[in-house]
Amino acid sequence: MLLKTTAPPERVAVAARATVAPFGAVKVTDIGQAQRVISSSLTAIDLRGLTQLELGAAALMVVGATGFIIALGFADRRRTFAILTALGARHRQLGAFLWSEAPVLLLGGAAIGTLTGFALAWMLVKLLTGVFDPPPSASLCLGSF
Structure with a gap:
């Protein structure tokens, strides 16, 4: 699920984690974390x-x-x-x-x-x-x- 907001992504991620914590194994990441994962993947390597x-x-x-x-x-x-x-x-x-x-x-x-x-x-x-x-x-x- 994607959330569009004008607030800083880190703050929105913290609030979303607190909201979905009772539901168990739900992972919440902000755009910065997703960008770090993507930039370290195989598609980002110079071949x-x-x-x-x-x-x-x-x-x-x-x-x-x-x-x-x-x-x-x-x-x-x-x-x-x-x-x-x-x-x-x-x-x-x-x-x-x-x-x-x-x-x-x-x-x-x-x-x-x-x-x-x-x-x-x-x-x-x-x-x-x-x-x-x-x-x-x-x-x-x-x-x-």
Whole structure:
């Protein structure tokens, strides 16, 4: 239950505690106590370092996955390359074929990954909206300037 008053919040909280004390396990807090709890919660922590660490790990995973796919492609196409060499293809032509495949894989994977990431982020924001602290009202935001 919220009480709106012009009196100091601490005094109102003391009076409210005295009023509801006979009812047992009722907890009364003032706005200052609530603000201290909120500012010490997980949502108030600066997570820039953790974000940079996760982005670095994601970049390493992209490079590793791309290299792994290309290595698997080499192993899978060994017979094809032997046949092309027997038909007269030069090593430069085979190399051009392989190096043209890498950017296609990288760009295609990056595009699909980016779209999937944005879709998942949008979904998580929609799911978690309201789970954490509700946004302040417009009058509070405008009044603080």
